[in-house]
Amino acid sequence: MVEQQPRVVIAGASGFVGRHLRQALVDDGYEVVTVGRTGDAVWGNTLRIRxxxxxxxxxxxxxxKSVDCRYGRRNRAEILRSRVDTxxxxxxxxxxxxxxxPLWLNASTATIYRHADDRPQDEATGELGEGFSVSVARAWEAAFFGADLPRTRRVALRMAIVFGDGSALVPLLRLAQAGLGGPQLDGPWFPTPGRLRAGTYHHDRHTHGRQRFSWVHVDDVVGVVRFVRDHEEVTGPVNVSSPEPSDNRTxxxxxxxxxxxxxGLPTWRWMLELGAFAIRTESELVLKSRWVVPTRLLEAGYAFRHPDLRGALAGIIAERREHRG
Known part of the structure; x- marks a missing residue:
């Protein structure tokens, strides 16, 4: 008798992290099925998803939806809807x-914590922030943990900025190659009433390019999913971030x-705001100080494959050159 493959359902498998997870779980011997705008089931067909x-x-x-966009009314609504409704x-x-x-893992974000340049934020002592991005993260986790699912263990993956070949690292590499790879420097910028009401205005913190930068290699995102799968004691929110966070200047x-x-030439706040408007993104993505540490994973025994920034970047760039070659 042929033993049936265990099945994994991945929603959002077409994104950067989703593609890596899908391949890794296929390699682990799972039958992988997908939910999305296309796939084995589409959003809105709840019977098929069930x-x-x-x-x-x-x-x-x-x-x-990617947060790499302008936070206008329509995009704000879609960022929230695409997380909460799904x-x-x-x-x-x-x-x-x-x-x-028995297990449901849901993406979340390390942006849920406040702007922190005084101390690291972990799952036990971290303080949640305010503003649009934080309100989305709160609503996302509320939707995830709010349902009564007594037979399903739930883990929210509060992911830092994910690095890998094809990730958010690519535009930073291009800036450096163009001679613009200096620090991104905070400073004053005029607020508008609409952005203040929406919580999308970034307040100047005078960080001088030392805003903290939490990151994680995509291999460790995959590794954490496997680790959580195999460790039933892990439940609730988990920070998925390198244990060695850096800062923007470094x-x-x-x-x-x-x-x-x-x-590399530094980029001042006024330059960032004009550039962000031109390429339809937000300055908050590089100016907010995200100082996040993965205390729960470390205490549970997870060993990061890429804890060091220099080694992680060297490996990713070598991979890019191999693919392009």
Whole structure:
């Protein structure tokens, strides 16, 4: 008798992290099915989604619109909807399944913590922040943990900025190669009433390029998913971030070193705001100080494959050159 493959359901498998997870879990011997705008089930077809999660070994949700955009009204609504509504739909499918999955991992974000340049933020002592991005993260986790799912262990992956070939690292590499790989410097900028009401205005903290920068290698995101799968004691929010966070000035210097550029012009706040408007993104993504540490993972025994920034960047750049070659 042929033994049936255990099934994993991945929502948001077309994104950068989702693609890596899908391949890793296929390599682990799982049957991987997907939920998204296309795939084995599409959002809105809750009956089909329930059929997929019923009897699954693991559900992983990485769905959500990219935050690399301008936070206008329409994009704000879609950023929130694409996280909360998809999480609620999965929760309903799992709640009504005859054989609900024993484990559900849901993406979250390390941005949920406040701007921190005084001390690191972990799961036990970290302080949640304020503003639009934090309100989205709060609503996302509320949707995830709010449902009554007594037979399903839930873990929220509060991910820092993920590095890898094709990730958010790519535009930083391009800046360095163009000679613009200096620190991003905070400073005064005029607020508008609309941005103040929406919570999208970044207040100047005079960080001088020392705003903390928490990051994680995509290999460790995959490693954490496997680790959580195998350690039933891990539940609730988990920070997925290198145990050696850096700061903006050091990150940019390390990137310049990795691509062979000795110098990089700094970018002042006014330049960032004009540039962010031109390329349709937000300055908060580089100016907020994110100082996050993975206390729960370390205490549970997870060993990071890429804890060191310099080594992680060297490996990613070598991989990029191999692919391009």
């Amino acid at each position: 059929a997929l999660v019923d009897g699954a070994a693991v559900v992983v949700n990485m769905a959500g 999480t609620l739909e999965l929760a309903e499918a799992i709640r009504t399944a005859e054989h609900p999955p 990150v940019m210097a390390t990137i310049r070193e990795s691509v062979g550029r000795r110098f």
